[in-house]
Amino acid sequence: MRIAKLAAASLLSRKSNAVLTLMAIAISVMLLLGVERVSQETRSGFANTISGTDLIVGARSGSVNLLLYSVFHIGNPTNNITWETYQHWANNSQVAWSVPIALGDSVRGYPVVATEPTFFEHFRYAQQQSLTFASGQAFQRGEAVVGAEVARQLNLQVGSDLVIAHGTGSVSFHEHDDHPMHIAGVLERTGTPVDQAIYVGLRDLDIMHGGTDDHAHDDHDSDSHDAHEHGEHAGHEHDAHEHGAHEHDEHESHEHTAYEHDAQPPIPGISAFFVGLQSKPRAIFMQREINTYREEPLTAIMPGSTLHELWRTLSGFERALSVVSGFVLLAGLLGMLATILASLRERRREMAVLRSIGAGPGTIFTLLVSETMVLTLAGMAVGVGLLYGFIFTLAPWIQSSFGIVVELSGISNAEWLRLAIVFVAGFFISLIPAWRAYRNSLSDGLSMRV
Amino acid sequence: MATLCIRGQQIKFCWPRQSQPTIDIAELAIKSGERILLRGPSGSGKSTLLSLLAGVHAVQSGTLTVLDKDLSQLSQRKRDKFRADHIGYIFQQFNLLPYLSVIQNVLLAIDFSKSRGQRLNERNTSARAESERLLTRLGIASELWEKPAGNLSVGQQQRVAAARALIGAPELIIADEPTSALDTDARDTFLNLLNEECEQQNITLVFVTHDTTLSHHFDRIVELAQINQGTSIEGGEA
Numbered sequence: 001m002r003i004a005k006l007a008a009a010s011l012l013s014r015k016s017n018a019v020l021t022l023m024a025i026a027i028s029v030m031l032l033l034g035v036e037r038v039s040q041e042t043r044s045g046f047a048n049t050i051s052g053t054d055l056i057v058g059a060r061s062g063s064v065n066l067l068l069y070s071v072f073h074i075g076n077p078t079n080n081i082t083w084e085t086y087q088h089w090a091n092n093s094q095v096a097w098s099v100p101i102a103l104g105d106s107v108r109g110y111p112v113v114a115t116e117p118t119f120f121e122h123f124r125y126a127q128q129q130s131l132t133f134a135s136g137q138a139f140q141r142g143e144a145v146v147g148a149e150v151a152r153q154l155n156l157q158v159g160s161d162l163v164i165a166h167g168t169g170s171v172s173f174h175e176h177d178d179h180p181m182h183i184a185g186v187l188e189r190t191g192t193p194v195d196q197a198i199y200v201g202l203r204d205l206d207i208m209h210g211g212t213d214d215h216a217h218d219d220h221d222s223d224s225h226d227a228h229e230h231g232e233h234a235g236h237e238h239d240a241h242e243h244g245a246h247e248h249d250e251h252e253s254h255e256h257t258a259y260e261h262d263a264q265p266p267i268p269g270i271s272a273f274f275v276g277l278q279s280k281p282r283a284i285f286m287q288r289e290i291n292t293y294r295e296e297p298l299t300a301i302m303p304g305s306t307l308h309e310l311w312r313t314l315s316g317f318e319r320a321l322s323v324v325s326g327f328v329l330l331a332g333l334l335g336m337l338a339t340i341l342a343s344l345r346e347r348r349r350e351m352a353v354l355r356s357i358g359a360g361p362g363t364i365f366t367l368l369v370s371e372t373m374v375l376t377l378a379g380m381a382v383g384v385g386l387l388y389g390f391i392f393t394l395a396p397w398i399q400s401s402f403g404i405v406v407e408l409s410g411i412s413n414a415e416w417l418r419l420a421i422v423f424v425a426g427f428f429i430s431l432i433p434a435w436r437a438y439r440n441s442l443s444d445g446l447s448m449r450v
Numbered sequence: 451m452a453t454l455c456i457r458g459q460q461i462k463f464c465w466p467r468q469s470q471p472t473i474d475i476a477e478l479a480i481k482s483g484e485r486i487l488l489r490g491p492s493g494s495g496k497s498t499l500l501s502l503l504a505g506v507h508a509v510q511s512g513t514l515t516v517l518d519k520d521l522s523q524l525s526q527r528k529r530d531k532f533r534a535d536h537i538g539y540i541f542q543q544f545n546l547l548p549y550l551s552v553i554q555n556v557l558l559a560i561d562f563s564k565s566r567g568q569r570l571n572e573r574n575t576s577a578r579a580e581s582e583r584l585l586t587r588l589g590i591a592s593e594l595w596e597k598p599a600g601n602l603s604v605g606q607q608q609r610v611a612a613a614r615a616l617i618g619a620p621e622l623i624i625a626d627e628p629t630s631a632l633d634t635d636a637r638d639t640f641l642n643l644l645n646e647e648c649e650q651q652n653i654t655l656v657f658v659t660h661d662t663t664l665s666h667h668f669d670r671i672v673e674l675a676q677i678n679q680g681t682s683i684e685g686g687e688a
Contacts, residue, residue: 006547009549013549353544353545357534357558446504447497
């Protein structure tokens with residue numbers, strides 16, 4: 001104990017060196033834990049994002065891409081699926097339920113998902129949890145449902161109005177302000193991308209994009225639309241437009257019909273659809289069947305296995321980050337070693353004094369080990385503090401930018417393990433100056449070689 | 451025998467990588483309570499002899515008995531403990547840990563030795579009280595006690611070092627030219643105070659110097675050159 005006190009006092013006397021060394025350790029510890037923390041949260045966030053959906057079907061594209069845009073609202077659909085194709089599969093005898101989604105619009109950077117009200121019934125996340133409403137209910141015509149985070153950030157309640165913007169950027173030059181949406185419901189927080197999304201009816205999306213004429217304004221004519229990227233836009237495919245006026249007339253006449261009315265498509269094309277099967281083991285056959293559909297090139301994925309695939313892709317990245325942070329730690333420890341070794345030279349007098357009052361070489365050894373360990377432990381403590389500070393300040397940003405919820409939870413086992421590694425590495429590093437001082441004190445004895 | 455504090459017979463010590471022993475003393479006897487001036491020119495093996503007496507190094511042949519303990523029979527660890535308990539050591543300079551306060555520097559000697567603390571207990575005094583007494587006695591004003599030792603002048607530092615050597619009444623004090631950095635006045639004051647304390651507590655004092663003008667402070671002068679047959683090629687006095 002008294003040795004630890006002496007070590008601390010000695011360190012304090014070399015405050016600036018000690019603080020710099022400590023900060024190097026702290027930053028490397030923070031990085032080491034931060035990488036672990038973020039990948040842990042990402043992993044569980046990913047795994048919890050969707051469950052209970054057997055297949056996700058989109059236009060022909062990579063499976064990870066389909067998963068990313070349909071579930072995480074990251075990236076854009078490569079192409080749309082026609083409503084007829086959707087109907088074909090929705091009516092398949094194996095299909096228990098299906099929910100179409102159409103993407104491409106946003107509200108202040110938050111993605112708008114056009115879907116059917118049955119979405120709220122069938123969508124499951126985490127352990128088969130369904131979506132619940134914090135207030136209000138599912139949308140009807142002209143209404144929207146917002147995720148918890150959207151409601152909080154944009155300060156929306158049931159009854160507020162919402163103007164949807166064309167495109168997915170956070171700054172939009174084209175707002176569908178002629179067609180403001182009424183908020184019908186606010187969802188309970190889920191910790192998934194659902195929190196970040198706005199849900200509207202397919203029909204409303206189509207109307208916003210001039211699918212019918214009932215609210216058409218000048219700024220919605222086809223010229224202004226050509227200026228936008230149509231390819232990424234679900235509700236407003238070129239083909240649909242070029243089908244001619246009579247189809248639009250049909251839309252018009254049915255604009256107030258219920259969604260269940262299969263005969264009339266609420267929207268010409270959708271981005272993807274979620275499928276629940278009668279029998280889950282059939283998923284792989286169904287997937288094959290959809291992938292080989294001749295009428296339209298489609299891709300069907302099983303969300304679980306694609307999540308896995310996605311995670312495998314990311315885990316290489318995660319490992320690389322871990323290796324880099326490991327090297328940062330090594331650099332921090334070597335910095336500490338260099339500082340302490342350098343200090344030994346000017347502290348030979350101090351060692352001689354300690355020996356003169358009865359400290360053995362063993363005591364000198366312990367003193368040096370304690371000094372290094374005091375630095376290491378303090379560095380670890382500060383590092384953990386920095387980590388929590390960063391999580392606390394950056395968590396909202398991480399959530400809104402990446403949809404990853406980083407919680408202010410305690411230190412996990414994996415993190416304890418990493419801390420233990422730092423501790424052990426610090427201990428081994430400490431043996432080097434301790435051994436050097438031990439040897440010096442043996443040979444110097446009481447003489448003060450400076 | 452009991453009255454002998456230090457007794458050396460045929461002691462030899464040779465530094466590694468040197469062919470000739472630095473210390474080769476046939477007979478060395480210092481009585482308990484005696485105050486000895488050990489004199490020798492630079493490079494006469496003074497520092498080596500002191501580190502043998504203090505038990506930092508062990509003689510390679512012969513016997514060196516300090517306070518009835520044959521140091522060569524003790525392990526390194528036991529010699530370190532022996533030094534902590536029974537020997538006070540004062541260097542020429544830089545005796546103090548500059549980052550500790552004056553009083554902490556004095557108390558450090560108690561931290562390293564239980565028996566010094568016990569001796570104070572037997573005298574019904576605490577370590578703190580005794581260090582304050584010694585510091586006052588040696589002329590260190592109380593407002594300096596909590597100051598970092600590095601802030602003191604060299605003369606003051608040497609007196610604090612004396613207080614640390616004296617605390618808990620060790621039987622032997624070894625002083626390695628503690629006054630060489632002091633001016634004549636400070637030197638005499640320092641020596642008088644050290645002598646008085648040693649006398650009061652019946653402490654044996656081995657005082658090393660090459661300054662002949664200090665002889666009158668001591669009971670006896672030992673000329674190292676006369677007793678040491680070793681060839682001394684120590685790199686100067688540190």
